Amino acid sequence: MTTTAVGLARCWPGDTLLVDADRQPSQSVLAGFLNGAPAGGRGLTGLARVHRERRFLADEIPRHCVPLGDEADHRRLFLAGFAHPGSAGLFVPIWPALTQGLERFRASGFTVIVDAGRISDGLPGPLLAAADVVLLVTRTHLRALAGLRLHLPVVTERLAALATGTELGLLLIGEGQPYSGSEISRQFGLAVWGTIPHQPKQAAVWSDGVPPPSRFHRSPLVQGIRATIATLRTGSSPAVERPEVKH
Template identity: 40%
Template sequence: MAVLVLTSCSGSPGVTTLAVGLALTWPRPVLLVDADPGAPQAVLAGYLTGRSAGGKGLLRVAEAHRDRRDLREAVVDQCLTLAETDGDRRLFLPGFTRPGSAGHFAGVWDDLADTFDRLGDVDLDVVVDAGRLGPLGLPPALLERSALTVVLLGSSLRAVLAARVQLPVLAEAQRAGHGARGRTGLVVVDEGHPYRAAEIGRALGVEVVARLPHDPSSAAHFSDGAPQHRKFAAAPLVTALRSTASTFAGVLQQSTALVRS
């Protein structure tokens, strides 16, 4: 198991900012997947500042599935480079081009989620930006193969109440997938306004696995490709993302080892 699924509730900070931030600070080779059913193309329009996907993305993967071609090869072939680094690969799989496209993807998810899972065999972790939780939840097959499913939320009463309403939708999707093998956790942004992370975890009955600071100037780099400011490398958000990415990568690596043993 080498799959991390990220989602959020209504009224919460952008999950795509977290997804890009984790992918860029991940300590191992990583594939970022845009699986937001709303098809906002947020990574292409944001961090990649309007870069064209060149026709690549999930719909081409669906075509490979229809034609019974090897999905692992298809996934890698449809990837763009997220960032040029001296070390680990950082890849990006573009998402849906129209909101209605996700509705026709149901028959693909089981095999595609299994493909994401097996990418761990070639030392490639997968971070999935699943967008905001909707009325239908997330694809059960994806949740079933996720080592860690993370729900992002703020610390306001509005965010906590939205999570209380929407977390049962996530639990229902996990049950539909015959129970997720991994953990579900919360990432709290800007805790203490007004609620502390521990209070939120207790109120929702879900473990808080990370806390992120409110740092708009640094977040703008991940969300919109804004230039890095002078103290970016030591900024609170960047420091927290590095620590969170290391922790989450460890969870995925441990889950993969348990499955193999």
């Protein structure tokens, strides 16, 4: 999930901001893709302090971001997540202000990608309402799909209650292992916005910051990420596979 978010942020054709909004802190991007880079008091933890000092959060977000890798033609920024277990509980009243700040980023030309963590933790309401698309990332084996079925109704009900027009879809990792995208789409009644091969060696570039292997940028993993980005940029949901009706 986090690896996919890093891939989207790194491959998007434009300026991007990746936000670690996982309520179960792991610091996986700092420790992984960024090779142990320190947050230096920045990120959501620093923004919580800013909020307590009654400063305008939208003005402070840029100062609390770190570069998400070097690049000449586009800006890639990262807003680190919570530094301590339990911090997310203290952040509840700050989500609206953070969302307003992220909207300002988007208005300035950035694409904002939020890694919201596990579906079982729920999604912060303000972020959910402001999102254009919410993608549920899942493997295609039965164990992963069983967990998805268990928690999906909570997300769909919250989106229906918000009535903001936020799209909800699936992003599959390892399609055909064993279930296909069309089978999963029919079972859940959701569109599949992208399929990404399960390639641990290549994925380690984004998950652990290892040097890219030969021809990495032409790998099926990167091609899958780019195809997903192309679908997202159209701004319209792919068709949902419907069960066959036999007469």
